[in-house]
Amino acid sequence: MVQETIKKVVGYARISSDSQIGNTSIAEQVRKIEAYCISQGWELAKMFIDEGESGSTKERGGYRDMMQYIEQTENEISGIVVLKADRIHRRLKNLLELIEDELEPKGIAFISVSENFDTSTPQGMLFLQMIGSFAEFERKIINERTKSGRIATARENKYAGGGVPYGYQVVNGTILLDEQQAQTVKSIFQLYVEGNNPYKIACKLNRAGITTKTGKQWTVVQVQNILNNETYTGFNMYNGLKERNGIRQKDVFPRIISRQLWNKARQVS
Known part of the structure; x- marks a missing residue:
């Protein structure tokens, strides 16, 4: 089980590309994470950042460094803070695996600032699964629209990517x-x-x-x-x-x- 008292945390921010719609800049993510930690009385030990990286893979420099950092017990990390859950993983399956297989056994909570939940509570875990399911549904709809757009472009005898x-x-x-x-x-x-x-x-x-x-x-x-x-x-x-x-x-x-x-x-x- 995740420990109840959160004292020292790390932050994680990611952006896929400068042009992606709906992206929040790295600077804005960091600012909101820092402000949230101050409001909760938590020590933000370190920020880890990935720019121009997809959330569908674990092969990200900042992500790897963060996981190595929290593995070190002397760092005494009790939480990971993100602006939104999809900043750390795009797929619900990968996010749940991170929380259940890697964070919970170490007593580390996962906290999303804008979605207002943390996994140190049963309510937080339930809410995480709910919003993750909706987010994955939305991504599938977007993927289907994108695919249809590519096909339409190709049929118009234009470069489709x-x-x-x-x-x-x-x-x-x-x-x-x-x-x-x-x-x-x-x-x-x-x-x-x-x-x-x-x-x-x-x-x-x-x-x-x-x-x-x-x-x-x-x-x-x-x-x-x-x-x-x-x-x-x-x-x-x-x-x-x-x-x-x-x-x-x-x-x-x-x-x-x-x-x-x-x-x-x-x-x-």
């Missing part, structure tokens, strides 16, 4: 050529139809000091991925990771190679 292949860049929501990379794509196809296999092509690129999109050396698989990507002809398939809807698009991605060169490469294959 996601990563872009080597040779392209996204500028203000529009796909543009990366001229230098586009020239490399043309060279890969030309070398291939001239009789160079992917291994030889990768070696040529690496000797020339030409790197991949991530700045690494070329491999056979990466060259093959270029050669198998019809997007370079101006035709692409929007096939979202979640939707798997297979919408064929034209000229969303500017053409880099001709259909004739693409067909020649297919004949070599």
Whole structure:
């Protein structure tokens, strides 16, 4: 059971991105947490912060540091304070696991300032489960709307999001050529139809000091991925990771190679 008397706490603040609707700035979260601790007569030992991090994963620097800090019994932490419960975990399941499996056994309470509850009381645990269920329902509705929006955008023959292949860049929501990379794509196809296999092509690129999109050396698989990507002809398939809807698009991605060169490469294959 969580100890009844809270004396020394840590605070946690997170923001996903500067543009996310509904985000409260880090500074505002910290200010409200500090004010709440003062009003309760608690010592705020330390603030832990994650900026530009998703609440759907535990792989966050500030989160990891906080968990290590509260593990140390000499720090005598009796509570974690957040502005809202979803700042520490987006999913109710993950939040409950944190509280029940990691905090309660150590006698550490979880306190949400704006939702006005703490898990040192049975009422706090009940309220946590209630608001968590509503929050998860709301997120599923938002995800469904977002997915529908992506599909509608793709069907309008517009860029619907996601990563872009080597040779392209996204500028203000529009796909543009990366001229230098586009020239490399043309060279890969030309070398291939001239009789160079992917291994030889990768070696040529690496000797020339030409790197991949991530700045690494070329491999056979990466060259093959270029050669198998019809997007370079101006035709692409929007096939979202979640939707798997297979919408064929034209000229969303500017053409880099001709259909004739693409067909020649297919004949070599």
